[in-house]
Amino acid sequence: MEKQSEVVLFGTWxxxxxxxxxxxxxxKGIQYESIEEDLNDKSELLLQHNPVHKKVPVLVHKGKPIAESLVILEYIDEFWNKTPKLLPEDPGERAKxxxxANFYDQxxxxxxxxxxxxxxxxxEKAIEVCSELLKVFEEGLARDFxxxxxxxxxxxxxxxGIVVGANSCNYEAFNEAVRVMIDPEKHQAFVSWVAALKDHPLMKENIPAHDKVVAKIRDYFNIPQV
Ligand SMILES: N[C@@H](CCC(=O)N[C@@H](CS)C(=O)NCC(=O)O)C(=O)O
Structure with a gap:
C-alpha cells in the first residue's frame, strides 16, 4: 500500500x-490525499504542476505531476498494474x-x-445535436462491444465506464437542474448501461449526492431555482 502523501489528487469535488x-x-484501493482547489483562486502548487492547461485534475505521484484525466487514468492502470484493470489486455480492444472515450470527451x-x-x-436544437451524437455513441458501442x-x-x-459514469451517473441531477436532456425512450441503451453503472458499489459510494449536484449545477451555471 502507498504511503498517503505519495499520491496526491488536486481537484474539485x-x-x-x-x-x-x-x-x-x-x-484499485490506492490511498491518496485529496486537495480541494478553488477554481477562482487556484493554488500556486496547482499552477506549477499544470503550467500548460492550469486545470484540475492533477495527480502528483512521488512528486511527479500528471495532468489530463485520460492520461492520469492510463498512468494509474499502468503503474498499479494489478486487478482490477481499467483497460482490456488485447490491443484491439484497448484501441476501441x-x-x-475520446469521442465522449471531444x-x-x-x-x-x-x-x-x-x-x-x-x-431544442442543442438537444437534437446531443441526441444525434448519443445515437452514434450507442450504435458504435453496440457494434464494438x-x-x-x-x-x-x-x-x-x-x-x-469511469470516463462516462463520472458525469452520466448524475444525469438525473442535470434533468432536475436544467431540463430533461436525454430522452429515455430514444436512448434506452444508454440509459440501461448507465443504470447498470449506478448500481455498482464503486459508483454508489463515490458519485456525489443528487441534491448537492443539483445545487452546484444551478450555482455554477447561474440557473434560478424554479
Ligand atoms: N481535458 C481536461 C479537462 C479538465 C477541466 O476542464 N477541468 C476544469 C474543471 S471541470 C478546470 O480545471 N477548469 C478551470 C479553468 O478552466 O480555469 C481533463 O480531462 O482533465
Missing amino acids: FSTYCIRVALALKL VRFW KLLPSTYPIIKSSGKDQ PGKCPFFHGDNPGYL
Whole structure:
C-alpha cells in the first residue's frame, strides 16, 4: 500500500474529470490525499504542476505531476498494474475503448454545454445535436462491444465506464437542474448501461449526492431555482 502523501489528487469535488481519477484510485484501493482547489483562486502548487492547461485534475505521484484525466487514468492502470484493470489486455480492444472515450470527451460531453447555456428554440436544437451524437455513441458501442454493457471490464466499471459514469451517473441531477436532456425512450441503451453503472458499489459510494449536484449545477451555471 502507498504511503498517503505519495499520491496526491488536486481537484474539485464536482468536476467530472476529477471524479474519474478518484473513482480509478478507489477501485484499485490506492490511498491518496485529496486537495480541494478553488477554481477562482487556484493554488500556486496547482499552477506549477499544470503550467500548460492550469486545470484540475492533477495527480502528483512521488512528486511527479500528471495532468489530463485520460492520461492520469492510463498512468494509474499502468503503474498499479494489478486487478482490477481499467483497460482490456488485447490491443484491439484497448484501441476501441480509447476511441469511444475520446469521442465522449471531444464530441458528446461538449454537446451538453449549449443545452445548459441556452433556452427556447436554441435549446431544442442543442438537444437534437446531443441526441444525434448519443445515437452514434450507442450504435458504435453496440457494434464494438456486442451483447455486453460497454462500461464494464469484467465485474467492475472499466476505463470507459469511469470516463462516462463520472458525469452520466448524475444525469438525473442535470434533468432536475436544467431540463430533461436525454430522452429515455430514444436512448434506452444508454440509459440501461448507465443504470447498470449506478448500481455498482464503486459508483454508489463515490458519485456525489443528487441534491448537492443539483445545487452546484444551478450555482455554477447561474440557473434560478424554479
Ligand atoms: N481535458 C481536461 C479537462 C479538465 C477541466 O476542464 N477541468 C476544469 C474543471 S471541470 C478546470 O480545471 N477548469 C478551470 C479553468 O478552466 O480555469 C481533463 O480531462 O482533465
